[in-house]
Amino acid sequence: MDLVEAWDQGWVEVENGNNMNPPRQAAIKTLNSFKQTFPIIVGVLLLVALVITVIPKGVYPKIFTGNKVVDPLVGSTFGSIAAGSPLTSYIIGGELLNKGVSMIAITAFIISWVTVGIVQLPAESLMLGKKFAITRNIVSFITSVIVAILTVFVLGFL
Amino acid sequence: MIRKILNKIGAQWFFLTIMCVAYLIVGLVNFTIFENTILAFVGLFWKILPILPLIFGLILLSNLFLDPKRITKYLGRKAGFKGWFISIFGGILSTGPIYMWYPLLSDLKEKGMKNSFIATFLYNRAIKLPLMPMMIFYFGWPFTLVLTALMIIFSVTNGLIVEKLIKVRK
Numbered sequence: 001m002d003l004v005e006a007w008d009q010g011w012v013e014v015e016n017g018n019n020m021n022p023p024r025q026a027a028i029k030t031l032n033s034f035k036q037t038f039p040i041i042v043g044v045l046l047l048v049a050l051v052i053t054v055i056p057k058g059v060y061p062k063i064f065t066g067n068k069v070v071d072p073l074v075g076s077t078f079g080s081i082a083a084g085s086p087l088t089s090y091i092i093g094g095e096l097l098n099k100g101v102s103m104i105a106i107t108a109f110i111i112s113w114v115t116v117g118i119v120q121l122p123a124e125s126l127m128l129g130k131k132f133a134i135t136r137n138i139v140s141f142i143t144s145v146i147v148a149i150l151t152v153f154v155l156g157f158l
Numbered sequence: 159m160i161r162k163i164l165n166k167i168g169a170q171w172f173f174l175t176i177m178c179v180a181y182l183i184v185g186l187v188n189f190t191i192f193e194n195t196i197l198a199f200v201g202l203f204w205k206i207l208p209i210l211p212l213i214f215g216l217i218l219l220s221n222l223f224l225d226p227k228r229i230t231k232y233l234g235r236k237a238g239f240k241g242w243f244i245s246i247f248g249g250i251l252s253t254g255p256i257y258m259w260y261p262l263l264s265d266l267k268e269k270g271m272k273n274s275f276i277a278t279f280l281y282n283r284a285i286k287l288p289l290m291p292m293m294i295f296y297f298g299w300p301f302t303l304v305l306t307a308l309m310i311i312f313s314v315t316n317g318l319i320v321e322k323l324i325k326v327r328k
Contacts, residue, residue: 037261128260
């Protein structure tokens with residue numbers, strides 16, 4: 001019996017409630033979780049790599065119009081689509097600040113970069129449920145603009 | 159047709175297949191972009207590799223020691239302050255990309271973790287303690303402190319709204 005066969009048989013045993021000791025049960029459950037998750041992780045990595053390559057960092061400063069109402073929404077939208085390390089969002093945010101883009105727009109961009117994940121949405125839907133993933137991302141998008149406005153508002157008093 | 163394929167190979171393999179087809183198309187259209195994307199993928203994979211054992215180690219521990227009863231007590235409907243505390247600080251202290259935490263959260267959800275706590279955990283992943291010096295360097299101390307405090311407060315708001323909306327949509 002090969003490893004996969006043993007694993008599958010073990011899982012059937014677990015599902016049927018046969019007498020397996022808890023560590024073995026836990027290990028088989030974890031292996032099954034790995035088996036289910038690994039293709040999703042690889043898929044997300046492929047998607048993130050594609051987005052990083054297709055949307056270069058130099059694109060972001062060009063998307064802001066200077067409009068104080070539209071820019072925070074633009075910031076949140078592009079922060080939601082963008083992928084990669086949050087450090088990149090700080091660096092881009094710093095560059096945008098030097099170019100005169102409003103602080104609210106930059107803050108919305110930084111927040112949505114990490115709280116909203118359009119690229120990760122398929123993986124989030126598969127693992128945590130479609131309804132949860134869509135609701136969470138929409139709510140996070142809206143709160144990214146609210147938190148950005150509040151941050152700049154509070155900073156005005158300091 | 160798609161439903162049939164999904165039932166046969168599973169949504170996770172279908173998603174991976176779509177991505178592979180997308181790469182194939184990119185490779186045929188522009189080989190330079192394809193090469194750069196593969197390099198970016200390898201770089202990302204290399205970065206998450208050390209986190210993988212941590213995540214699956216935590217899943218193993220949760221399978222060993224956390225039964226649904228215990229999860230319900232700490233992260234379920236009646237968890238109260240304890241649940242908020244665990245999800246806020248768990249989110250802040252967790253490392254690596256957000257999608258690495260989906261398997262563990264999915265496992266905990268199956269065992270009874272509330273949607274509001276999952277949403278709060280994921281929102282707090284935005285607070286990156288190791289990256290704070292960089293944020294301070296670019297935007298200053300006051301900005302970093304105010305933003306962090308507001309993010310923690312709004313993570314709870316976020317969790318409550320998500321929970322409510324999911325219940326309403328049910």
